[in-house]
Amino acid sequence: MVTTPLATQKRLSTQTEAIAKNITAIRSLDWDRDRFDIEFGLQNGTTYNSYLIQADRVALVDSSHEKFRRLYLDLLQGLIDPKEIDYLIVSHTEPDHSGLVKDILQLNPQITVVATKVALQFLDNFVHQPFERIQVKSGDRLDLGQGHNLEFVSAPNLHWPDTMLTYDPATEILFTCDVFGMHYCSDAVFDTDLDKIAPDYQFYYDCLMGPNARSVLAAMKRMDNLGTISTVANGHGPLLRYNVAELLHRYRHWSESQSKAEKTVVVFYVADYGYGDRLSQAIAKGITKTGVGVDMVDLSTADPQEIQELVGHASGVVLGMPPLQASGDLSTNFGAVLAAMQPKQVFGLYESYGGDDEPIDPLRTKFLDLGLREAFTVIKVKDTPRESTYQLCDESGTDLGQNLIQAAKIKQLKSLDSDLEKAIGRISGGLYIITAQKGEVKGAMLASWVSQASFSPPGFTVAVAKDRAIESLMQVGDRFVLNILEEGNYQSLMKHFLKRFPPGADRFAGVKTQTAANGSPILTDALAYLECEVASRMECSDHWIVYSQVTNGRVAKAEGLTAVHHRKVGNYY
Numbered sequence: 200m201v202t203t204p205l206a207t208q209k210r211l212s213t214q215t216e217a218i219a220k221n222i223t224a225i226r227s228l229d230w231d232r233d234r235f236d237i238e239f240g241l242q243n244g245t246t247y248n249s250y251l252i253q254a255d256r257v258a259l260v261d262s263s264h265e266k267f268r269r270l271y272l273d274l275l276q277g278l279i280d281p282k283e284i285d286y287l288i289v290s291h292t293e294p295d296h297s298g299l300v301k302d303i304l305q306l307n308p309q310i311t312v313v314a315t316k317v318a319l320q321f322l323d324n325f326v327h328q329p330f331e332r333i334q335v336k337s338g339d340r341l342d343l344g345q346g347h348n349l350e351f352v353s354a355p356n357l358h359w360p361d362t363m364l365t366y367d368p369a370t371e372i373l374f375t376c377d378v379f380g381m382h383y384c385s386d387a388v389f390d391t392d393l394d395k396i397a398p399d400y401q402f403y404y405d406c407l408m409g410p411n412a413r414s415v416l417a418a419m420k421r422m423d424n425l426g427t428i429s430t431v432a433n434g435h436g437p438l439l440r441y442n443v444a445e446l447l448h449r450y451r452h453w454s455e456s457q458s459k460a461e462k463t464v465v466v467f468y469v470a471d472y473g474y475g476d477r478l479s480q481a482i483a484k485g486i487t488k489t490g491v492g493v494d495m496v497d498l499s500t501a502d503p504q505e506i507q508e509l510v511g512h513a514s515g516v517v518l519g520m521p522p523l524q525a526s527g528d529l530s531t532n533f534g535a536v537l538a539a540m541q542p543k544q545v546f547g548l549y550e551s552y553g554g555d556d557e558p559i560d561p562l563r564t565k566f567l568d569l570g571l572r573e574a575f576t577v578i579k580v581k582d583t584p585r586e587s588t589y590q591l592c593d594e595s596g597t598d599l600g601q602n603l604i605q606a607a608k609i610k611q612l613k614s615l616d617s618d619l620e621k622a623i624g625r626i627s628g629g630l631y632i633i634t635a636q637k638g639e640v641k642g643a644m645l646a647s648w649v650s651q652a653s654f655s656p657p658g659f660t661v662a663v664a665k666d667r668a669i670e671s672l673m674q675v676g677d678r679f680v681l682n683i684l685e686e687g688n689y690q691s692l693m694k695h696f697l698k699r700f701p702p703g704a705d706r707f708a709g710v711k712t713q714t715a716a717n718g719s720p721i722l723t724d725a726l727a728y729l730e731c732e733v734a735s736r737m738e739c740s741d742h743w744i745v746y747s748q749v750t751n752g753r754v755a756k757a758e759g760l761t762a763v764h765h766r767k768v769g770n771y772y
């Protein structure tokens with residue numbers, strides 16, 4: 200293994216490793232990648248993985264982010280003369296994998312690009328020069344010799360419409376790009392430490408793949424027809440080799456759970472226009488937190504018939520504004536969405552910030568006139584999206600999901616008033632407010648299910664419902680404050696934080712706070728506070744149990760007692 204660091208403001212390095220006969224992994228290690236995309240919540244950096252297959256013919260699978268231009272191209276040219284590369288296999292055209300396609304074609308204009316129809320369309324818009332191409336679909340093959348008879352598997356919507364997987368029967372390697380990836384940067388080439396990578400693997404799934412659960416299952420069904428998969432050569436993070444069966448099983452399990460949702464919402468976006476894909480992902484993530492299913496559909500490539508069916512069966516629609524001058528398939532599909540909407544469905548609109556968005560207000564009026572209910576205030580994006588924009592999208596999606604399941608929840612609450620529920624209601628808890636700040640995003644939540652869990656280091660657990668906005672700020676490694684409320688002096692804080700806040704609202708307006716050493720707000724009127732860091736999480740049906748270790752704490756009044764929360768039934772807080 201060779202690792203080459205480059206001293207820059209941000210730490211970038213590259214690494215090569217022979218992962219099988221004739222196959223070399225070329226990994227671009229981005230140690231400090233900023234958290235500007237929703238799936239980077241865990242802040243462990245990322246990697247962009249590319250692969251060189253050198254058999255009788257030579258293929259390069261994906262490239263790297265343009266920030267690695269010099270490092271990656273130098274490294275590649277050290278491994279092979281680019282003139283000897285016959286094929287460039289493009290699994291997915293987002294710039295973190297295809298940012299150097301143009302450069303590689305400049306080094307060797309004779310390279311044949313191998314990709315899906317949609318990927319080739321996107322590349323045409325991006326490369327702006329003619330290039331040799333082979334358009335492939337599921338079942339197509341490309342023989343590189345020496346047994347490397349590559350087979351392609353179409354995996355649309357994971358997470359873009361262009362995605363495909365490539366299987367090499369000679370080495371039993373499946374090249375998957377974003378699929379089965381994670382944003383986790385380390386020198387470890389493979390998944391040797393499952394416990395360490397597991398939270399990032401799941402968080403990445405929840406953000407990028409969960410909203411496409413049905414497409415995940417469809418792609419995995421196609422994968423079942425391939426031979427044994429011994430290694431998953433993904434596009435981000437360590438490759439899967441030691442836990443392949445387990446980690447593939449997790450995708451299947453999560454996707455099966457998501458796809459059983461009783462209600463679904465169709466989220467429309469345009470993959471290569473503005474920030475539509477990122478904003479729609481954040482909204483979709485917020486919706487799936489509530490147990491409502493999502494179908495994400497790229498307006499520029501979907502089929503009008505499919506749109507009609509999906510919208511017809513959905514409880515709601517979220518639409519990102521396409522470009523004003525939409526033409527061809529995009530314009531037809533935009534019309535198909537409008538035609539398929541039905542009264543009583545809910546809707547939500549957001550601007551894609553692509554520079555030429557269809558005006559949002561006239562469309563909103565049209566939906567309201569059709570008798571549709573607006574599930575969240577239109578999301579207007581007037582600048583490059585920031586963390587707070589994505590948070591607003593996430594919370595808007597959650598509002599929409601909660602709106603759809605509200606009636607079912609109320610019914611469930613009424614139906615469970617049995618002896619059992621009364622008995623569970625005798626489990627008591629204290630009264631606490633969790634406060635957190637991550638980057639520019641702040642959150643707060645009234646909590647009662649809190650319990651000390653360890654002495655050394657001091658730690659406790661707290662149960663957080665999956666659809667709570669603050670859940671995004673309580674991932675492994677995140678820091679927050681547990682404010683402990685005082686008996687006889689908690690009513691005003693409790694009343695304030697019990698309020699239903701609209702998406703993006705400042706939870707701390709009018710509340711006295713100080714800033715903790717870990718950056719989160721401390722409520723000045725609390726009896727005591729603990730500064731903590733999330734160490735691990737356990738999924739428990741509709742809640743996450745978050746185990747956190749305490750790093751600092753203080754009591755304001757030595758003689759004060761913790762407020763206690765008594766309930767009558769156990770099916771409500």
Ligand code: FEO
Nearest residue numbers: 293295296377434
């Ligand atoms: Fe890693 Fe969707 O690009």
